[in-house]
Amino acid sequence: MQTAAINRLAPYVFIAPAAVIMVIALVYPLGYMIYGSFRSWDPSQKISETEFVGFSNYVQLANDPAFLESLSVTLRFAFVVVSIEMILGVGLALLLDRKIRGMSVLRTLFILPMMIAPVVVGLMWRYMYHPTVGTINRFLKSLGFEGVDWLGANALTSVIIADVWQWTPFIFILSLAALQSLPQSALEASRIDGATTLQQIFYIKLPLMMPVLIVTCLLRLIDAFKVLEVILVMTEGGPGLSTEILALRISRTATEFRELGVAAAMSNYLLILLMLLTVAMFAFTRIQEVRARRQQALIGAEN
C-alpha cells in the first residue's frame, strides 16, 4: 500500500521544487513589478507604504524625452546589430560549409567570445578603443591615419562593432548546423539539373534554412535587448545619452534616481516591446508554414 502511495506522489515530488522556485523568484516578482509600476515607490519604502498613482508613471515616461531617446537608441542598436550579424553569420556559414580539416577547432575558437563574461568583453574593447593607449588607434597612427575618437563621437558605432564581434559566431554556428542537416538529395538533384552555386544558395539552401534562421534571428533579437554589461563598461551610456539603452536606463533609474515605480513602468514597456516582437515573429512563421502547406497541397492536386 505504501509503495503505491509513493508511486502516485512521485511526479509531484519531482516537479514541486522547480515549481516553487519559479513561482517565488520569477512569477511573483513579475507580478510585484506590475503592481509597483502603478505606485510612487522609493527604494527605502515597503510597497505597502507607497501611494497609488494610477498610470502616471507610464504617462510621465511617454512624455520624457530622455526615455524616448533611450528607446530609440535601443531599437537602433538591436536592429543594426541583428542585421549585420545575420548577414555576416549566414554568409560565413555558407562560405565555410565545406569539408575541411580543423573545422572543429575553428568552431571552438569562435565560441570563445560568447562564453567569456560580457564585463570582460567590455573591458577588452574599452582598452582597444582607448584614444591614445588603445590598439586600434595606435595601429591607425602607425599607418599614418588620424586616430578616431571611438568611444566619444562614434560611441554607438563602437558599441555595435563590439557586439558584432561577440555574437556573430552564434549565428554562424546555428546556421552551419542548419546547413549540415539539410537534405542532401535536394542539393544533389539541383546539381544534376545544372544549378550554379549562387542559384543553389538562393533557391535551395536559404529557403530550407528559413525556419532555423527565423528562430535564430528571434533569439538574437531578444538577447540584443538584454545587452547591458558590455555597454556599461565601455561607455556607461555616454557620452550624453548616445549609448544609453533601455536596460541601462532602467538600472540607473532604479539605483541612481531612486524611482522604483518609474523603473518598473519602464521595465513593463520593455517587456511589452519584446512580447510584441516575439508574437510578430511567430505569426510570421505560422503564416509561412500555412502558405507552404497550401502550395504543397496544390502541387499534390495537380498530380
Added chain:
Amino acid sequence: MSNATYEKQNPAFYVLLVCLIFMAVGPIFLMLVNSFKLDVDIISGTTGLLFLPTIQNYETALCDILWYEPEHLDFCSLKFGGSLINSIIIALVSTALTLVIGCMAAYALVRFRFMGRDTVSVSTLLVRMVPPAVLLVPVFGLWNNEFCLDKDGLIGGFIRDTFGGRGDVCLAGTHSGIILIYVAMNLPFVIWILQSFIVQVPRQLEEAARVDGAGPFQVFFLVVLPLIKPGLAAAAIFTFRIAWNEYLLASALSDRDTKTVPILIVNNMSEFNVEWGVIMATGMLLAIPPIIFTLFASRQIITGMTAGAVKG
C-alpha cells in the same frame, strides 16, 4: 572515396580562415599579453611581444588570498580574492541546485505527462525573453523588504544573535539571495534541454528496472541519470556561465562581503585612472573558467546552443 573526406581548397580560403581566427581570438590574446605587462609598458606602447613578462598584476589582484606578501605592494586595497571566492561559491552552488531540480522536473514532465512539450518550450522562450534588467526592480524590492525574517522572530533572532548585525534578516546581501534568482533564471532552459535528452531514453529500460523491483526514485537516479550525462554537461556549462558572468542582479543584491568578480571589475573600471594591467589580470582570471570549458567541452556547448534553435 575515403580520401575525399577533405576537399582541396583555394589558398585564399585559408587566408580567410586565418583572418577569422585572428579576429575571434585576437582581443582575448591581447588581454592575456597585457595582463603580464606593467602599466608603464602598456601606456608607453612597446608593441609586440618584446617585454619582460611579470606576474605583478596577478599578485596585486590576488593579494588578499596569497600566502606571501608581494614586494611591490604596501597595502592590499583590491579585495579581489574575496570576490573570487564569492563568485566560485555562487556559481557552483547555483549550478548544482539548478541541475538537480531541473533534472527532476524534466523527468516528471516527460514521463508523467504533466504538460505538453509545447507548454515547456513556450515558457522557456518567455523566460528567456525577460531581460535581467526587468527583474532588477522587483528583485531588489522583494529581496530587501519582503523576503525577510523578522529579527524578533525565532529563526531571525537566532541568526542575528549568532552572526551579529542590525535590522531584519533579509535575502539581499546573502549568497543564497543571489543563488535563488540565478536558479530561477536558468531552470526553464535546463528543464527544456534535459527534456530533449530524457525523451531519447528507451522506455523499456525503465520498465525493466521497475519489473526488477526498483521504485520511481531508483529508476530515476540509477537508470535515467547516467544515460543523459551529455545533456547534463551542456546544461551545467550554460548555467555556470550565466551565474559566473552575471553582473546586474548580483550588483543589486550583494553587499560589501558578497560582491562577485564582475561587480569588482565594473567598480574599478569607473574610476578615472584605470590601472590597465591589474584590470586586465582580473578580467583574465574571470575569463579563465569559461575558456577552459570551451576548449574541453565545445561539442556539448554547440549541442546546447543548437538544440535551442534547430530542434525547437
